[in-house]
Amino acid sequence: MVVSLADYLVLSALLFALGVAGFLFKKDLITVFISIELMLNGVNLTFVAFSHYLRQNAIDGNLFVFFVMVVAAAEAAVGLAIIIAVVRNRNTLNIDKMDLMKN
Amino acid sequence: MNFVPGVWYVRILPEIVLTVFGALILLVEGPARAGNRGRLCGALALLGSLAAFAACFVQARYPGEAFSGLFRVDRLAIYFHFLIVLATLVVVLLAMDYLRAQHYERGEFYALVLFAAVGMGFMVGSVELVMIFIGLEISSISSYILAGYRRNAPRSTEAALKYLLLGSFATAFFLYGIALIYGGTGSTMIDAIARGVAGKISMGGLTGASLIPAAAGLMFVGLAFKVSAVPFQVWTPDVYEGAPAPVTGLLATAPKAAAFVVFLRVFYVALNSYSHDWFWLVWTASLLSMTAGNLAALLQNNIKRMLAYSSIAHAGYVLVAFAALAVNPTVLQSVSGPAALLPGHGVAAILFYLAAYVAMNLGAFAVIAHFAHRNERYVELNDYAGLGFRFPFASAALALFLLSLIGVPLTAGFFGKLYVFRAALDAHLVGLVIVALLNSALAAFYYLRVIVYMYMRPSGQEVPAPAPSGAFRLVMAICIIAVLWLGIFPETILGFAHAAAYHLR
Numbered sequence: 001m002v003v004s005l006a007d008y009l010v011l012s013a014l015l016f017a018l019g020v021a022g023f024l025f026k027k028d029l030i031t032v033f034i035s036i037e038l039m040l041n042g043v044n045l046t047f048v049a050f051s052h053y054l055r056q057n058a059i060d061g062n063l064f065v066f067f068v069m070v071v072a073a074a075e076a077a078v079g080l081a082i083i084i085a086v087v088r089n090r091n092t093l094n095i096d097k098m099d100l101m102k103n
Numbered sequence: 104m105n106f107v108p109g110v111w112y113v114r115i116l117p118e119i120v121l122t123v124f125g126a127l128i129l130l131v132e133g134p135a136r137a138g139n140r141g142r143l144c145g146a147l148a149l150l151g152s153l154a155a156f157a158a159c160f161v162q163a164r165y166p167g168e169a170f171s172g173l174f175r176v177d178r179l180a181i182y183f184h185f186l187i188v189l190a191t192l193v194v195v196l197l198a199m200d201y202l203r204a205q206h207y208e209r210g211e212f213y214a215l216v217l218f219a220a221v222g223m224g225f226m227v228g229s230v231e232l233v234m235i236f237i238g239l240e241i242s243s244i245s246s247y248i249l250a251g252y253r254r255n256a257p258r259s260t261e262a263a264l265k266y267l268l269l270g271s272f273a274t275a276f277f278l279y280g281i282a283l284i285y286g287g288t289g290s291t292m293i294d295a296i297a298r299g300v301a302g303k304i305s306m307g308g309l310t311g312a313s314l315i316p317a318a319a320g321l322m323f324v325g326l327a328f329k330v331s332a333v334p335f336q337v338w339t340p341d342v343y344e345g346a347p348a349p350v351t352g353l354l355a356t357a358p359k360a361a362a363f364v365v366f367l368r369v370f371y372v373a374l375n376s377y378s379h380d381w382f383w384l385v386w387t388a389s390l391l392s393m394t395a396g397n398l399a400a401l402l403q404n405n406i407k408r409m410l411a412y413s414s415i416a417h418a419g420y421v422l423v424a425f426a427a428l429a430v431n432p433t434v435l436q437s438v439s440g441p442a443a444l445l446p447g448h449g450v451a452a453i454l455f456y457l458a459a460y461v462a463m464n465l466g467a468f469a470v471i472a473h474f475a476h477r478n479e480r481y482v483e484l485n486d487y488a489g490l491g492f493r494f495p496f497a498s499a500a501l502a503l504f505l506l507s508l509i510g511v512p513l514t515a516g517f518f519g520k521l522y523v524f525r526a527a528l529d530a531h532l533v534g535l536v537i538v539a540l541l542n543s544a545l546a547a548f549y550y551l552r553v554i555v556y557m558y559m560r561p562s563g564q565e566v567p568a569p570a571p572s573g574a575f576r577l578v579m580a581i582c583i584i585a586v587l588w589l590g591i592f593p594e595t596i597l598g599f600a601h602a603a604a605y606h607l608r
Contacts (some may be wrong), residue, residue, distance in 0.1 A: 050286035
């Protein structure tokens with residue numbers, strides 16, 4: 001069986017959608033944060049697939065993935081630090097408890 | 104082939120200067136004595152933003168492309184580099200007083216402000232989507248930390264958390280949009296997309312052109328988050344309320360202006376031939392942002408939160424001009440002669456509006472930071488009762504900025520609104536303009552309420568504001584001059600904005 005571009009695109013769209021669903025419905029801060037990483041990796045798969053199928057030996061799409069990975073790593077470092085600061089203040093990871101500011 | 108011309112580095116000189124000074128602050132902070140650490144880092148940051156301001160003049164003398172067409176110094180980039188660096192300068196000055204009052208005098212704060220400005224500089228100058236994405240992330244990641252800078256205050260860390268989660272959620276959408284554009288057109292260069300977007304590339308049963316509307320939608324979601332347009336505004340009130348006041352001033356102004364520049368480059372330049380597809384997105388978001396922002400602002404008692412809703416409404420006004428661009432992308436008067444000053448073109452209206460918006464909003468947040476006191480105790484509307492006579496200078500300045508936000512003649516806000524509405528009328532968007540006018544009248548109510556509290560209510564408690572320092576006076580001078588200059592001599596800035604618009608496509 002030949003794996004076509006459409007298969008890759010459907011898979012990456014699924015990964016992205018799973019990330020969105022996790023972000024919207026999960027209650028745990030860490031899970032929500034990992035959902036965002038899942039979305040980014042879905043996008044990475046799209047980049048690589050397009051890069052392979054657009055032109056033979058095209059490297060630009062593959063290259064973008066490295067940039068995205070670096071950015072995601074920076075975001076994770078800052079994100080975990082912020083989560084730790086929040087947990088120190090609140091002693092909870094439940095996202096529904098983050099409601100100090102309301103109208 | 105590996106030859107890298109030196110002029111490329113001159114074209115990103117403001118970014119280089121800001122990065123060097125940011126790194127220098129981090130290096131100096133460690134060995135400095137605890138007593139004068141804050142003052143030293145603040146002085147370095149001030150020097151850095153002044154040097155970056157000078158670097159903008161150098162950059163402006165070398166227009167052209169840099170780094171194989173990834174970065175372009177055109178008039179749009181020059182205009183916004185000046186705006187961003189000036190906003191950075193004001194925030195640094197503000198932070199010097201504020202951090203001392205809050206007992207949070209650390210060097211990283213200044214370094215992060217400078218790094219955020221670097222990211223914004225790359226956002227407005229890049230003409231390649233992945234570069235734009237990286238600029239966006241540099242500025243966003245720095246602002247996530249800044250929002251949570253009062254890390255022992257639960258509200259501040261909660262603001263940082265919400266900003267982080269929703270911000271990275273939004274950038275993931277933006278990135279997915281970039282990936283689909285790349286697949287659909289085979290390129291991520293703005294110019295190449297504008298040329299090749301007709302959809303010559305096809306692969307399998309899939310044509311490239313069929314991916315573009317989806318990509319436009321995804322990128323719209325990402326950018327609408329950044330400019331806090333309804334329905335992607337949920338984070339704005341909480342983040343603006345919880346973040347330290349000078350940071351809120353920064354978040355509300357410069358990154359939004361930079362995001363609108365990305366909006367221009369992506370939708371107006373790259374995806375112009377798809378304007379039928381994104382017109383309704385922009386039209387709807389504009390209508391909802393103006394109405395929802397102003398209605399919610401009416402109900403607020405916290406001043407920072409009220410200005411957060413007001414900034415949502417202002418994003419709506421700017422989107423009115425974008426809707427006008429989608430309908431009528433070709434209305435361009437000749438650039439020479441007085442005809443150039445006719446506010447017929449949406450791009451010029453957007454540029455002028457953003458300059459006015461940055462000036463008046465930064466000024467308002469500066470006064471709020473001045474009155475906030477330790478732990479931001481005095482940020483409720485009731486705290487402002489009777490302040491007008493006890494602190495005449497700061498109160499009068501705040502009144503001026505609020506009047507400008509309403510759009511009273513002789514202030515920057517008036518011409519900002521006038522040009523945006525004029526552009527929309529030229530594009531026959533009468534309905535949208537009527538809604539915008541009704542909204543402006545509605546907005547006057549809650550801005551005036553603050554002025555009424557300051558001058559017509561007896562003071563309930565003694566708010567202990569410090570005596571205005573030199574830094575605060577300088578901030579006020581910059582913002583007041585900017586607001587009045589744009590309100591009395593708008594044609595100077597508008598002429599440049601027109602030229603920037605003319606050379607954009």
